[in-house]
Amino acid sequence: MAHSETSSLDERREMSQQLGVPVLDEYSSEELTRIALELPCGHYHLCEDTARIDVVDPQTLRTIQKGTGLIISTNLLNTAMPFIKYVQGDLCYFGRT
Numbered sequence: 460m461a462h463s464e465t466s467s468l469d470e471r472r473e474m475s476q477q478l479g480v481p482v483l484d485e486y487s488s489e490e491l492t493r494i495a496l497e498l499p500c501g502h503y504h505l506c507e508d509t510a511r512i513d514v515v516d517p518q519t520l521r522t523i524q525k526g527t528g529l530i531i532s533t534n535l536l537n538t539a540m541p542f543i544k545y546v547q548g549d550l551c552y553f554g555r556t
Contacts, residue, residue, distance in 0.1 A: 468501075490542050491532045509536055513544075514553040527552050 466474075466484065474482040484497035491510045495503040505512055514528035515521060530549045534542045 488547055490545055490547065491534045492536055494530075494532065510534055514551060517550070523553065525554050 466482075471482045471484060481499060483499070484503075485493060486495040486497075486503060487493045493506045494510050494512065495505050497503055511533040513531045514523055515531055516523050516526075517529045520529075527550055529546065530551055532542070532545050532547070534545070
């Protein structure tokens with residue numbers, strides 16, 4: 460798992476080849492901790508035990524069920540100073556298969 464530093468997909472593939480083990484990404488932030496983990500297929504799995512993620516239309520701020528949207532998150536671990544409905548400006552593609 461690669462975290463704390465940005466790594467591109469090509470860099471992770473190269474590291475995987477050199478090390479002989481999968482090197483996968485972790486999507487996280489200081490404010491929200493671990494948000495999602497990359498799966499071997501390239502999709503990301505939400506870490507629902509650490510953060511609640513809502514995906515909203517960037518224009519209307521209404522929740523969407525599929526498509527590209529703005530991530531709004533709530534940290535579920537920090538009870539001393541929780542970030543509730545925190546917007547850090549990230550977009551994602553949210554789809555159901």
